[in-house]
Amino acid sequence: MQVRQASLEEALTVLATITEFDHVETLESLQARLADQPTLVLVAEVNDQLVGVKIGYAKSEAEFYSWIGGVSPSGRGHGVAQALLEAQETWVRAQGYQRLTVKSRNRFAAMLRLLLRNGYQILELEKKGQVADYRVYFEKLLIK
Numbered sequence: 001m002q003v004r005q006a007s008l009e010e011a012l013t014v015l016a017t018i019t020e021f022d023h024v025e026t027l028e029s030l031q032a033r034l035a036d037q038p039t040l041v042l043v044a045e046v047n048d049q050l051v052g053v054k055i056g057y058a059k060s061e062a063e064f065y066s067w068i069g070g071v072s073p074s075g076r077g078h079g080v081a082q083a084l085l086e087a088q089e090t091w092v093r094a095q096g097y098q099r100l101t102v103k104s105r106n107r108f109a110a111m112l113r114l115l116l117r118n119g120y121q122i123l124e125l126e127k128k129g130q131v132a133d134y135r136v137y138f139e140k141l142l143i144k
Contacts (some may be wrong), residue, residue, distance in 0.1 A: 051075025
């Protein structure tokens, strides 16, 4: 498996395979969300096939936000999400950010477990919609 920085077009290729997301991103929506901010776009490849994506951006000089990511059905169960998370953390630390934040939903149990297993702490729960749609906010401090 290879994890590398990528273009938004490559990220869209992976996002299109993840049917669990309610909102379909476009190149324009990604560009609008990421405009004028330091950004990191990562993809994971297995056998020259894009199977994972992780996109984040700076919210301040101290905080980097892991905005959207996922693994295509064909790439699940092979450590792709873990590899993307580790690559993002390495890059974020190297850039000097002090904390990494992320939001997920109750329905994404695998993501919640991944974050907890990697030292992320729950900051807040936002009750919005059905229980499965409640937003769970996490933070990981990167300074020791």
